[in-house]
């Protein structure tokens with residue numbers, strides 16, 4: 001039996017909403033990328049140039065131990081400011097992801113986390129930015145949730161996997177767990193679901209009070225390694 005008009009218009013509305021959400025997510029990613037580039041090429045470069053000039057000035061100091069120590073202190077402060085700025089810029093847009101891929105970018109997130117986070121699995125190949133960003137942001141949110149809601153003693157494991165047909169991840173923690181059905185509809189969990197939905201996958205969250213949390217997703221790949229899901233905004237590489 002052919003589908004009814006109501007079914008068709010319902011499916012069309014869902015596709016329309018997905019397309020607009022996809023455009024919003026893509027625009028936000030481009031803005032984050034531009035902001036990260038501005039910080040990197042602007043403020044960060046200025047600070048690095050000042051650091052070099054300060055080191056050169058230090059070489060001109062003869063014998064004055066106090067001045068030498070003061071300049072060294074200022075140099076350490078500048079180094080710390082440059083590192084902090086780099087971290088902030090990385091949080092806005094993951095440059096490591098664009099340059100080195102998912103394993104490197106998530107290892108970077110793991111190192112910065114207050115809780116112990118282990119990244120396991122084989123090196124994952126490069127994929128279209130939309131797909132890599134979806135997996136990256138979901139894993140990052142799952143790691144953050146584990147640490148934020150479970151405390152710094154919670155252990156987190158991020159496992160990336162890939163074969164000829166799909167790429168995916170599993171993030172599990174041994175924290176307090178929660179009632180997934182009773183969690184707020186809006187917020188980080190919803191963003192994770194939207195991100196994965198937009199690349200044609202499905203997010204799974206399994207959790208129970210006292211039994212930790214497992215967040216996972218697998219996304220199908222086409223033969224060419226691109227996203228199989230035929231969304232126009234996502235097909236572009």
Ligand SMILES: Nc1ncnc2c1ncn2[C@@H]1O[C@H](COP(=O)(O)OP(=O)(O)OP(=O)(O)O)[C@@H](O)[C@H]1O
Pocket residue numbers: 142145146147148149150173175176177178183184186187188189190213
């Ligand atoms: N790994 C986890 N362990 C324990 N509780 C969790 C975990 N992940 C999510 N939760 C619970 O589910 C709720 C919803 O998570 P969600 O990520 O949507 O929001 P949030 O982390 O509180 O805030 P944000 O919107 O900034 O992410 C959390 O407030 C928390 O109670």
Ligand SMILES: [Mg+2]
Pocket residue numbers: 141144145187188189
């Ligand atoms: Mg959250």
